[in-house]
Amino acid sequence: MTTEQARQTIKDILREVAPDGDPDTLGDDADLRGSLELDSLDFLNFVEELSKRSGRRIDEDDYPQLATLASGAKFLAGP
Amino acid sequence: MPALGADMDEGTLVEWLVKPGDQIRKGEIIAVVDTAKSAIEVESFHTGTVGQLVVPAGQTVPVGTVMATITGTGAEAAGQPTAKPKAAKPKPAKRAPAKRAPAKRAPAKRAPAKRAPAKPGAAKPQEAAAVLPGSPLVRHEAEQLGVDLAAVHGSGRGGAITRGDVERAATARRLRVTPLARRLAAELGVDLAAVTGSGPGGAIREADVRQAAGVRAPAAQPARAGTAERAGAMRQTIARLMARSKREIPHYYLSNTVDLGTAMAWLRERNRSLDMSDRLVPAALLLRATALAARQVPQLNGYWEQDHFVPGPAVHLGVAISLRGGGLITPAIHDADGLPPGELMASLRDLVTRARAGRLRGSELTDATITVTNLGDQGVESVTGVIYPPQVALVGFGKVADRPWAVGGLLGVRPVVVTTLAADHRATDGYTGARFLSSIDDLLQRPEEL
Secondary structure, eight states: OOOOHHHHHHHHHHHHHSSSSSSGGGOOOOOHHHHHTTTTTHHHHHHHHHHHHTOOOOOOGGGGSSSSSHHHHHHHHHH | OOOSTTOOSSSEEEEEEETTTOOETTTEEEHHHHEEEEEEEEEEESOOOEEESSOHHHHHHHHOOOOOEEEHHHHHHHHHSOOOEEEESSOOOSSSTTTTTHHHHHHHTTTTOOOOOOOOTTTSSSHHHHHHOOHHHHHHHHHHHTOOOOOOOOSSGOOOOOOOHHHHHHHSSOHHHHHHHHHHHHTTTTOOOOOOOOGGGGGGOOHHHHHHHTOOGGGGGHHHHHHHHHHHHHHHHHHHHHHHHHOOOOOEEEEEEEOHHHHHHHHHHHHSSSSGGGGOOHHHHHHHHHHHHHHHHHSSEEEEEEEEEEEOOOOEEEEEEEOSSEEEEEEEEEGGSSOOOOHHHHHOOOHHHHHHHHHHHHHHHHHSEEEEEEOOOGGGGGGOOOTTBBOOOEEEOHHHHHHHEEEETEEEEEEEEEEEEETTTTTHHHHHHHHHHHHHHHHHOGGOOO
16 A cells, blocks of 8 residues: 555545544644544544555554554555 | 433424334334434334324424324233223333333343354244344344344354344444435435435435435535524523523532553553454443442432432433534433443444434433543543433543552552542432442452453
8 A cells, every 4th residue: 555545545434434524624744533523432433444444453552653644644554 | 202301392203114003012113203403213112003193204293292193902001991092102201111121131141142053044033032142132132123133243252142233233224314314305305215325334414315316516505504403403402401400400529530550451451452343442441330330329320300319220321422513412321231341332332323323212312320421532631510300410531641640659650530420419419429439430440340
């Protein structure tokens, strides 16, 4: 997955878990949970879906890397 | 028209799910009603045959209006001297001990629930019952919802099928529609069964209905007005109920800071070793501890009615859920004290999803015996709540935050959470409230026993 694909995947999933927010208006370094008002269950839905589509397990210790679009895309595209 | 919560005066019948002549059972969903807050699935209070549907779809009527007649049959009607048509009960006056009766049998048998040995032909409910998949409660629920247990994947201990599994299987089959979309579909004459939902879990949203109807964006104007109207109605509903609470209930408030060091470490280990779908959030542990504390201190679990305290028939834990469009709703997790953390978590996720998709059931909105509000995700340190009448207690949780904390004479950094209790002084005194908060604290120190 390239960084750009990862970014798109993250946006797609965010659109599903937070249907009222628009991920396209998000800044690269904006805090996802704060900007889209995701609670812990929304975030868990987001992480689960992300794991499903990327085919990799995401542990709670990885959550800090999913804080923003930029860091999340880097995490997903990484090795 | 049942009162679906203390804050409802009228409701609009959206649709009947039954027709005259249909056999219905108590607890079966028979209609969808729109309230200021949400579209709600209304369950029948009786077993019998549908006589006449009095209120047509689209009509708004006050609480207490007869909506349909049900002719009693069998055991339910035996208590009535004549078999004359019995009008639908105006209010769920009884807090439904009978309705939830099967729950009492369940807890003891849940753990060793036998998994259906995928027998050919186990598809029919009768035959499924013969091989005993799931606890009696689960089988009852499956039968009511028309779910084939043989096809359900169990998420409980040892692969046992839980109520959450059954409900998920049932909702997966049912149409999920947001209230706005439902109303729009009625206005535009769109058949919802033919609409593909683009929302979470395939929920049908406003845009999907518009697309199906071939209506373009300009129609967004009245839609916005509709949303604003609903938001306004919801504010008024909340305003009335909360004003009543503050006017009538002499609140007293207590708070306690709980060290979550052990609980968070346990949670982290647990989540790391399990599949992602079994992951627990801290809120699930907090709810679990609250439900058990409510069982230990039953004086806070119930209602203040006609100048005295009426204990709740079980611990039905109300959970404040914020809705996307603004406002909040507080549906109950039934028999929460009997659900281990994993099942409680599944119930919570299911409830949040359905609350936001407009698929709550009437009993979930009327049965709560104590309510929890958790504003931790919003970053506040603590929340001191307003009690939902006629309940007598509201429990608040702030965020789990690392703080300097003294343990055994040494200063360390520990994750802590501020737990608060707002309670009705007519029903209890501070001493009882204090016991409740210290119960929650004790329970959270032994997470492995939760």
